[in-house]
Amino acid sequence: MHPAAEHSPLGKSSEYVSSYTPELLFPIPRAAKWAELGLSAETLPYQGVDVWNCYELSWLLPSGKPVVAIAEFSVPADSPNIIESKSFKLYLNSLNQTVFTSREALHEVLVSDLSAAAGKPVGVRISSLDEITAQGVAALPGECIDELDIEVSSYDHPRPELLRCDPAQVVEQSLYSHLLKSNCPVTSQPDWGTVVVEYRGAQLDPASLLAYIVSFRQHSDFHEQCVERIFLDLQRLLKPETLTVYARYVRRGGLDINPYRSTHALPISNERLARQ
Incomplete structure (x- = not known):
């Protein structure tokens, strides 16, 4: 805490x-x-x-x-x-x-x-x-990775070692998942969210990203720190030219929190997703 x-x-x-x-x-x-x-x-x-x-x-x-x-x-x-x-x-x-x-x-x-x-x-x-x-309700840009077939056995803390990339391939893409979940570090209540990763850099393996996101499932931290941790882990791996990570969290008590972190200034549209 x-x-x-x-x-x-x-x-x-x-x-x-x-x-x-x-x-x-x-x-x-x-x-x-x-x-x-x-x-x-x-x-x-x-x-x-x-x-x-x-x-x-x-x-x-x-x-x-x-x-x-x-x-x-x-x-x-x-x-x-x-x-x-x-x-x-x-x-x-x-x-x-x-x-x-x-x-x-x-x-x-x-x-x-x-x-x-x-x-x-x-x-x-x-x-x-x-x-x-x-x-209205917005649709996210890019590719949803939630249907990828992965095996998962770790949920207690973020595991950046699961992330994989191909340094020989430089790509620009946007990936997102609705499977982000963590817990409030004070009350242990679940925090549900959608996370978006947009980057230009070494090609990220989408299945490894999904496994990494799921590893937050029982992790206790505030919304802002979860997004910052994801940003830093991806930055270390990809060494990208540009990187943006943001999460759209489900509201609790009439409030939702949506942290955005990026290597560069970007416009924030704040468009509401279906669960918000």
């Missing part, structure tokens, strides 16, 4: 406050998990962002009438802190009986509070349900 998470509300009984309480946000420094991967804030080999989608955003108009909306939060991957997920939910619930004069006023408060917790500016977008409905 991350040492800071022991003091967070995650895995504990909590009172749900329905009036604005920014103090509920609980930042967890990224430094300890970076250190586990041999990284520091000065040596990160990737760019990226953690995209959070909130499906339970509500507040009151000055008339007392409630509003519901969906919010997207973009936390820089190099921010000093992640925001612990339960504290994030508790904070958002504290807006339920709070009056805001406009959507813009709420937006300003969210940007201020979340940026203070993350330690870097956080992007916020608030959308109506009609706007989200119009976006």
Whole structure:
């Protein structure tokens, strides 16, 4: 368990406050998990962002009438802190009986509070349900590897030694799997996700990638660190010209977390998948 998470509300009984309480946000420094991967804030080999989608955003108009909306939060991957997920939910619930004069006023408060917790500016977008409905459900680019015939016997920790590539063949491709699963390091609840690997480099053996992804199945770690570990293991193996790894996780408690890590700046579409 991350040492800071022991003091967070995650895995504990909590009172749900329905009036604005920014103090509920609980930042967890990224430094300890970076250190586990041999990284520091000065040596990160990737760019990226953690995209959070909130499906339970509500507040009151000055008339007392409630509003519901969906919010997207973009936390820089190099921010000093992640925001612990339960504290994030508790904070958002504290807006339920709070009056805001406009959507813009709420937006300003969210940007201020979340940026203070993350330690870097956080992007916020608030959308109506009609706007989200119009976006529909996305299909992923590339090849799904889930139907490959593999034998699996290891589930307890990531096994990069399973990965194979052909250095003589340089390719550009996109592979994805819906079989990513890990466990919350605090509550042991399952985290389900889809992981996408896009790269230009030594040809990766898709079956070995699938076996490697399945090896996370009983591994305990936060969403962000799982994606960072996958990125680093593939970077070491492929020595790619370009590499992007991102995961679209299933929501829990009205929030989903979608970490993106890449060797280069890339546009984030944040298109919802079928399980989201």
